[in-house]
Amino acid sequence: MNLFEYLRPASLDEAIAAARAPGATYLAGGTNLLDLMKIGVQTPRTIIDISRLPGLDRIERLADGATRVGAMVRNADLARDADFAANYPAVAEALLSGASAQLRNAASLGGNLMQQTRCSYFQDPHSACNRREPGSGCAALDGETRNHAVIGWSDQCIATHPSDFCVPLAALGAVVEVAGPGGTRDLPIAQLHMLPDATSPGGTTLAPGEMITGLRLPPEAAAFRDNARYLKLRERTSFAFAVVSVAAMLRMEGDVIAEARLALGGVAAQPWRRAEAEAVLAGAKPGDDAIAAAAEALMAGARPSGDNAHKITLAKRLIQKALHLAAAGTPAVMPALPASVFTSEPAERGEPADV
């Protein structure tokens, strides 16, 4: 780890002013930043500890029905907040499917949104990586690509955004609250993580010195509470990043889908959401044909970035499974293995208990 100056400002304004120093970075829960510093991938000269800034640790229901969550709310606290979990069950399930209990106790909302890709070539300072060192190339292109993108990638970068949390947030149209040297602004989460293109490897759209201070779920987001699931395929059932994950949420009117929300994780440099896929489901019954058509629409344009064509098949199947489970209803209690397709409880598989 490189040597740095440690600052713990007392106010948001002080923190933003301190971030003008070259090589400054914000420290929140530390679960990603300290890890990357230990392996020499991040080398900040100044660390601005924002973990105790006042006012960033609240979960509030606003008058219009929206929910606001401060940037320093820890992942575990948000997932276990009874009101939040009841209104946004797929978000809670996604949070509980990520990392380990210890990491969820430390990791913050803002840090989760700002976390770096887990591409192993990004994490290896000896490998070429356009994200880490612009212009150096992409070693992943000819490498091990199981955890890499199958949609929205370019030769600049084939990494994926690793967050589980961001996937249902994208589906629900969350709005990110940002503060910086130029004041405050609202940013739709769909505009936070840039896809790579022919000349850029992607990354976040925050300007230097900007900080996430919170996030809002719009009033209509709670309308999906009765039919919401997050499913995640991974190398082991717990404490692993997604190979492919799906947030599927439905607002039912009788046996018809009035509105659908659908997003994928593990397949692109941003949570992958497409209006066309949701439009396929609106007004349809949640039958096999409509659900299969939605899966095709969401994966339109997918192509392997290496030896990972199987992820396209996995994604289509997982989308369908998640939509069927969402149609069957949000589980009454959080599954013992959040987001897992494996479970010993029939009700969680959408089957009657006596099967």
Next chain:
Amino acid sequence: MPLSISLIVNGEQKDIALEDPRATLLDVLRDRIGLTGTKKGCDRGQCGACTVLIDGRRINSCLSLAASQDGAEITTIEGLAAGDDLHPVQAAFIETDGFQCGYCTPGQIMSALGLIREGIADDDPERIREAMSGNICRCAAYQGITEAVIKANARMRDTQESQS
């Protein structure tokens, strides 16, 4: 200029001058305070051997700067037993053979205690295994560890010690 921090470790106040801001909470516990029960395994938040309670919550002490924890109340494995009387979680690990070589055990025990205090353990082995997935055991004593959590949870429920 050294940073001065103050920690309450197992009920005792420790004032520490940090010459180097890079020191993690784990480094300070082991090298400055001399509490070597908390282990350094992977040092990257993946194995759980460094688990301690901060203000009652289990975290990986290797992924936290000591400077960030100024003023916090830390509980380590050394803070559990009362003299020769083992804490219920320690006793349960011995009774169920919840370890072999013992290197991961302090972290396992602190994680188990954190889990019991979270109140979500129930007695469901599947929930316990999921909640303990941040602690790796090279000797694979997982069966005994799961049984230890169930046993300790029941005992602490009976004696209301989980409230303490």
